[in-house]
Amino acid sequence: MYLVEFLNVGFGLSVVMRKADNSHVIVVDCGDDKASIYDQKERRRVSEYLSQTGIRTVDLLIITHEHDDHIGGLEKLLQQCEIRECWHGCLSPVHRHNLQAHHIATKLIADKAAISIDTWTLTVFQPDPLKAERINQVMHAGTHEGDAAIGEKLNECSLGVFLSGDQGKALITSDIPSDYWEEKADLYHQVHVLQAPHHGDTQALPAVLLTCAQLQWIVVSADDEGTWELPSADFETHVKKYAPHAQVVKTAEKNSGCDHSGVRFVFTENEAWQESLICVKS
Ligand SMILES: [Zn+2]
Numbered sequence: 001m002y003l004v005e006f007l008n009v010g011f012g013l014s015v016v017m018r019k020a021d022n023s024h025v026i027v028v029d030c031g032d033d034k035a036s037i038y039d040q041k042e043r044r045r046v047s048e049y050l051s052q053t054g055i056r057t058v059d060l061l062i063i064t065h066e067h068d069d070h071i072g073g074l075e076k077l078l079q080q081c082e083i084r085e086c087w088h089g090c091l092s093p094v095h096r097h098n099l100q101a102h103h104i105a106t107k108l109i110a111d112k113a114a115i116s117i118d119t120w121t122l123t124v125f126q127p128d129p130l131k132a133e134r135i136n137q138v139m140h141a142g143t144h145e146g147d148a149a150i151g152e153k154l155n156e157c158s159l160g161v162f163l164s165g166d167q168g169k170a171l172i173t174s175d176i177p178s179d180y181w182e183e184k185a186d187l188y189h190q191v192h193v194l195q196a197p198h199h200g201d202t203q204a205l206p207a208v209l210l211t212c213a214q215l216q217w218i219v220v221s222a223d224d225e226g227t228w229e230l231p232s233a234d235f236e237t238h239v240k241k242y243a244p245h246a247q248v249v250k251t252a253e254k255n256s257g258c259d260h261s262g263v264r265f266v267f268t269e270n271e272a273w274q275e276s277l278i279c280v281k282s
């Protein structure tokens with residue numbers, strides 16, 4: 001059995017992918033760290049969620065890009081877990097040194113890398129290798145001017161994560177902009193579970209992604225509280241137009257009758273994806 005869990009980290013992204021016995025655990029992004037976000041008791045920092053789940057070791061941490069809503073929770077994760085390896089895209093020297101100080105093996109994904117976990121293949125890809133290389137150069141030069149310009153471009157160079165197995169496929173799009181997918185749709189045409197790019201931004205979700213033949217679930221990783229005006233007000237209408245059979249689920253759905261800490265997808269040997277909510281006792 002294999003689990004993919006999109007945590008309710010408010011506005012931000014943190015995904016846990018793990019074998020059900022926790023013998024192999026992957027974390028994609030760490031969510032934000034602002035204390036005010038976690039005032040709502042159902043929300044969970046990834047560090048807290050892993051600890052509640054009995055997980056002390058993360059085999060692979062993937063940092064898609066270093067915006068606060070994706071990397072803010074890194075420090076607490078470093079404090080609470082042993083992280084064996086970290087794959088990243090554009091990452092400033094301060095974060096690289098921090099990972100090295102914790103003796104974590106790091107790998108810059110300049111283009112693409114993949115690993116196998118049992119029958120699954122996990123592929124991590126850089127959507128814009130040339131731009132990412134330039135950003136990394138500027139980050140290492142460390143000029144203030146460069147930093148301001150970089151901030152706006154990080155979404156364009158956020159890593160994508162594609163999980164593929166016989167039972168189904170999941171695509172984590174992080175904050176990758178819409179034009180990337182136009183040429184790549186054939187690669188991902190059988191995705192069952194799609195993380196809506198950029199926290200439910202209609203502008204970032206092109207029709208080609210929504211017309212994936214097997215698409216069943218679209219996960220919006222954001223709380224619906226108007227942050228950056230995301231998710232977009234017309235998000236569900238947009239989805240219905242191109243993918244009428246797909247179900248939209250939000251990491252912060254509030255109709256579950258329990259404190260909703262995220263969305264979990266479960267793969268078993270004989271069944272396709274099942275979706276359930278991660279509920280915690282208050
Ligand atoms: Zn983001």
Ligand SMILES: [Zn+2]
Nearest residue numbers: 067154155175
């Ligand atoms: Zn971002």
